[in-house]
Amino acid sequence: MTAAVGAVDSVGAEPGAGGRRGIRLRVDPVEPVPDEPTAVVVAGGGRGPLLDALLGASGPAPDVPASAYLVVQPGLRVAAWAYVPGARLPQPYDLAGPRSGGLVRPPRRVELSLPDPLLRHFTLIRAPDRSTLDVAGSRILLDVVRRAGALVHVPAADGSVTTAERDLLTQVAESGAAVFRAAAGDPAAPFDVGPDLADAAQLRRALVEWAGAEALARASANPPMLPGAYGTVRVSAGAHESGWAERLDRACLVAGRTVRQRVAIELANVHLRGVQEIVFGVGSAGLPDALDREMHAVSLRAVAECDAAVDRILDDALTQVLGEIPSEGVRRRVALAVRREVAGADDASDPTRVLLVTSTAGVAAIAGTGAVTALAAYREEADRAVLPPLGVGLSGACYQYWAAPDRADQGHTRSWLQQAVRGVELELLSEVSRRFEAVRRSLNALLTEAVDHGILLT
Incomplete structure (x- = not known):
């Protein structure tokens, strides 16, 4: 069963009754989110x-x-x-x-x-x-x-x-x-x-x-039709005076800064554990496997932190505009509209990202859903997130580089590790900032149109 969802879009609309512009809706079919397979x-x-x-x-x-x-x-x-x-x-x-x-x-x-x-x-x-x-x-x-x-x-x-x-x-x-x-x-x-x-x-x-x-x-926890999954959703009468836009800007700024701080601390711990492995554990030969696991875990942590923060931002903004806590159906419809806008924020390029550590301790970016899918330990079928997928790992050339027998010098290995972790940190923190800014712009545009016309969804 599907429900129609529309995000308000008044571009090119004709004036309606009472001198107000009519609202042209972009209507998309919303498929029920599938259950996670057991x-x-x-x-x-x-x-x-x-x-x-x-x-x-x-x-x-x-x-x-x-x-x-x-x-x-x-x-x-x-x-x-x-x-x-x-x-x-x-x-x-x-x-x-x-x-x-x-x-x-x-x-x-x-x-x-x-x-x-x-x-x-x-x-x-x-x-x-x-x-x-x-x-x-x-x-x-x-x-x-x-x-x-x-x-x-x-x-x-x-x-x-x-x-x-x-x-x-x-x-x-x-x-x-x-x-x-x-x-x-x-x-x-x-x-x-x-x-x-x-x-x-x-x-x-x-x-x-x-x-x-x-x-x-x-x-049972994921019914096919949720309350608010269809029908018109109007904004509250006091939405104009609620200060939702300033609150949204501040929430995105604070959330982005908090996630970046946590990711930076996590990467500092990765570097520390990496040095311990080089000196007391697997040495240079085992570095690729250990570091690849660390990068995998860091990407999972960064994605979870970003998704949780965006969910809180979305819930707070909708509560301000609607004057009440949104139902799950309304929330899912708005999340889909924001996801679509975020996906098109970079001139229609694929917003998914894979960051690969290279043999020179640099970081190369690859776009594409298939590239992100290759980084998962177990594929996730149900996609409920607003933000596109993100993954971090080591390239094949990096493994080949450390397989050479002349790479055993600890000084060189520790220097390479520090440079690689720093490169991932710069790219990952930049990606986090870009994502929160895309959410802020997309959600601001959608809610501005909704407040101007008094209708969020129909």
Whole structure:
């Protein structure tokens, strides 16, 4: 079911009754926002054997680089695609080839299609090796689990659980996601999940039951037709005197400055952790993987901060103009209009951005939805955000540069890291400023027309 939404546009309108100009509406179809698909993340030292057991005859799952997420989804035939930062299109992944798949750098994720009946209920995601559960790796995994909805944790064969894994399980439980704990048992019943689940078959049934309940809960929280999703929406009688425009300008200025400060602090911490890894951890050879995770986590943090701030700005501005808290339907219609204006703010160029760290410690920008999609650990289907996507990662040339054996000098490595992080900081802070300014201009133009004519939507 669709609803018509229109943003007020009086350009070229004819005078109407009472001497007021008529209002010409730009009407767009608004599709209901789809529910986030349910998925189950399998993590821990024993995640590989458990995933193979869940897939049954369709397994075993292929080897992928230790830092990559393996996303197993339903398909009519077996096929695999790698999503590599810097590439606008997914690359075919050779299931029988080397772990790298012949790619210039490890992919962020590999999507595997299998004709397995279990995948009709939910997608299976195999998390990277637990060695990636540093600060950045844990943040990425938490984001994936939050959107997926469930985590199955499988410790290694010796039953050991690291401190990072314990912290992760605690945070997952606090986020509201379902947690299933699998423990290695005897070979006849290798997986013991909770007090009543003794094998993989029972685990499959438990996950199917969870997926049904979770899908119903998500559908209930996201009805196809929201209050205010259609019909005329008028502004309040006192909108002219509410001072909404000055408040909007101030809110965008403060929000932009706050997000930039937080991103700058986060990047300073990235630099500190990078130096620690160079001196006491992975050294120069492991820098690309560690820094790529950090850049991934920073981009997730920056996008979340920007989206949350824009949501608050939108809610406050609409409350001022309408004289009441807007309904979710009205809010979604206005958000769509603002998103469309923000997307066209740069002379109709694609507003999505990917920032890639190059081998020279510079930062190259790539535009395009496909380029951003390649940076995700788990693709996000439902797009509710006003702002376009944004991602940060390392280029393939950067990985090749640090693979050379003569790059082991710590002084050079630390200097390169400092320059790279500084370059990302300048580009990212500039991008944040540009986005808040685009939101301010677009929302100001829309609400000015609405206040002038007394109608926001129709």
